[in-house]
Amino acid sequence: MPDTVRVRFAPSPTGSFHVGGARTALFNWAFARRHHGTFVLRIEDTDRARSTDAAITQIAEALRWLGLDWDEGPPAPGYRQTERLEIYRAHAERLLAEGRAYRCRCTPATLEALRKEAQARGQTFRYPGTCREADVPASEPHALRLKVPTNGQTVVEDAILGTITFDNDTLDDWILVRTDGTPTYNFCVVVDDVTMKITHAIRGNEHLNNTPKQLACYAALGYAAPVFAHLPLILAPDRSKMSKRHGATTVEEFRDQGIPREAIVNYLVRLGWSHGDQEILSPEEIAAHFDLAHVGKAGAVFDREKLLWLSLEWIKRMPPERLAAELEPFLARAGLPVPADRAHLARIADSLKERSHTFVEMAEQAAFYFRPPPAYDPQATAKFWTAEAPHRYAVLIKRIQAQEAFDAASLEGLYRGLAAE
RNA sequence: GGCCCCAUCGUCUAGAGGCCCAGGACACGGCCCUCUCAAGGCUGAAACACGGGUUCGAAUCCCGUUGGGGCCA
Numbered sequence: 001m002p003d004t005v006r007v008r009f010a011p012s013p014t015g016s017f018h019v020g021g022a023r024t025a026l027f028n029w030a031f032a033r034r035h036h037g038t039f040v041l042r043i044e045d046t047d048r049a050r051s052t053d054a055a056i057t058q059i060a061e062a063l064r065w066l067g068l069d070w071d072e073g074p075p076a077p078g079y080r081q082t083e084r085l086e087i088y089r090a091h092a093e094r095l096l097a098e099g100r101a102y103r104c105r106c107t108p109a110t111l112e113a114l115r116k117e118a119q120a121r122g123q124t125f126r127y128p129g130t131c132r133e134a135d136v137p138a139s140e141p142h143a144l145r146l147k148v149p150t151n152g153q154t155v156v157e158d159a160i161l162g163t164i165t166f167d168n169d170t171l172d173d174w175i176l177v178r179t180d181g182t183p184t185y186n187f188c189v190v191v192d193d194v195t196m197k198i199t200h201a202i203r204g205n206e207h208l209n210n211t212p213k214q215l216a217c218y219a220a221l222g223y224a225a226p227v228f229a230h231l232p233l234i235l236a237p238d239r240s241k242m243s244k245r246h247g248a249t250t251v252e253e254f255r256d257q258g259i260p261r262e263a264i265v266n267y268l269v270r271l272g273w274s275h276g277d278q279e280i281l282s283p284e285e286i287a288a289h290f291d292l293a294h295v296g297k298a299g300a301v302f303d304r305e306k307l308l309w310l311s312l313e314w315i316k317r318m319p320p321e322r323l324a325a326e327l328e329p330f331l332a333r334a335g336l337p338v339p340a341d342r343a344h345l346a347r348i349a350d351s352l353k354e355r356s357h358t359f360v361e362m363a364e365q366a367a368f369y370f371r372p373p374p375a376y377d378p379q380a381t382a383k384f385w386t387a388e389a390p391h392r393y394a395v396l397i398k399r400i401q402a403q404e405a406f407d408a409a410s411l412e413g414l415y416r417g418l419a420a421e
Numbered sequence: 422g423g424c425c426c427c428a429u430c431g432u433c434u435a436g437a438g439g440c441c442c443a444g445g446a447c448a449c450g451g452c453c454c455u456c457u458c459a460a461g462g463c464u465g466a467a468a469c470a471c472g473g474g475u476u477c478g479a480a481u482c483c484c485g486u487u488g489g490g491g492c493c494a
Contacts, residue, residue, distance in 0.1 A: 124422080124423045124494070164425070166424075204491095208426065209425060209426095209492045212425095232427080232490095235490080240489095270434080270446090272433090274435065277435060278446095279434095297427060298426095298490095299427075299489085300433065301431095302433095303433065303447070309448085310447090353460095355459040
């Protein structure tokens with residue numbers, strides 16, 4: 001293992017920031033921290049049509065909120081692919097000059113015809129290398145293709161999955177630069193990882209099939225490839241890859257639901273990684289213990305119930321002041337008054353922490369501290385405020401009955417007294 | 422369809438040949454605590470996909486089958 005670990009998280013800013021991305025970021029962050037290495041944030045925004053600045057902001061905010069601080073990356077310049085076009089161009093030209101890549105003038109129509117032909121024969125389409133020796137002049141419209149070995153095998157040594165072998169005859173001369181001059185995803189990734197001196201590419205399993213292609217590019221460029229580690233996917237309850245259509249899955253949504261960051265980080269890290277039987281892990285413990293050796297190979301189903309349990313566990317562990325600070329915005333959102341007296345709010349929050357899976361729940365339960373029953377009616381009270389009511393309501397009612405005091409002033413006194421306990 | 426990956430309780434997982442007639446956690450059931458609901462404690466049910474090997478011995482290694490998934494199309 002290189003002395004200086006450098007890893008990166010490279011999201012495409014094309015939509016909301018999902019748990020899958022968050023977990024990839026988390027594993028990279030944890031690996032970097034564990035090895036006292038560098039965690040780089042890189043924005044893969046070459047898909048200009050779908051990339052937005054709003055999405056970049058959203059990703060950055062979510063990462064910060066989760067506590068996944070990056071050592072290099074935006075807002076510093078040079079970490080967005082659209083700022084790096086010159087670098088890709090230079091590498092492409094070098095590959096061309098060194099005969100590792102060639103110009104291809106095959107039109108989309110030609111390729112489409114070949115594809116259909118292959119399909120008709122029940123074969124997978126692979127570019128046949130028509131232009132490989134054609135020496136297409138630069139004056140003609142052309143794409144740039146990489147010369148990929150046509151025989152032999154490409155072996156990927158994956159830190160999680162082990163040795164994976166691909167037959168080279170299943171690969172083809174893939175496009176590095178499109179006819180319109182834009183570099184392709186696989187090319188950018190390789191050039192970026194090389195120029196950013198990435199030592200470990202820790203990424204989602206969906207990229208595994210890109211790896212042999214990329215390896216060919218590293219070889220052509222004359223660089224050593226990083227260590228690859230492909231993370232198992234996060235699955236929806238139906239065992240398909242988790243996506244938007246499976247409901248609340250963005251980091252922002254979880255935050256809005258009042259789940260503490262520690263719970264999300266804890267839950268996500270346990271989805272695929274384990275540290276013996278330990279279920280509760282703080283960010284510090286994760287940073288101290290994380291290792292690729294204990295990352296599982298199989299996909300993991302996302303289980304909201306367990307997330308909520310961890311949320312409760314982390315809420316229970318929070319000091320009252322922190323609880324008060326976290327609860328405050330949720331009180332406001334619930335239309336409840338936020339007590340000016342912070343100590344008072346802290347006592348209220350502390351009294352509710354064992355029965356709140358989220359801060360949204362806590363705010364709901366805090367309501368009775370602020371909303372006295374409009375009028376005391378023994379019958380209605382007996383009917384509505386026993387079985388279903390929160391604990392403190394029952395106590396409150398008892399005291400009201402005992403004191404026969406239910407004018408506004410004494411009610412307020414009772415609330416205060418209870419909140420202070 | 423082609424290529425690749427995966428396979429322990431419903432779910433997340435421990436397990437790197439004997440410590441495992443498989444341990445922990447969530448969820449679920451029961452009991453206890455208790456003025457309610459929680460929290461907490463105890464407890465119950467619940468899994469090594471299947472078939473062949475290898476080995477004195479396999480959840481652990483190999484092969485196959487089945488199932489699931491991903492990518493490409």
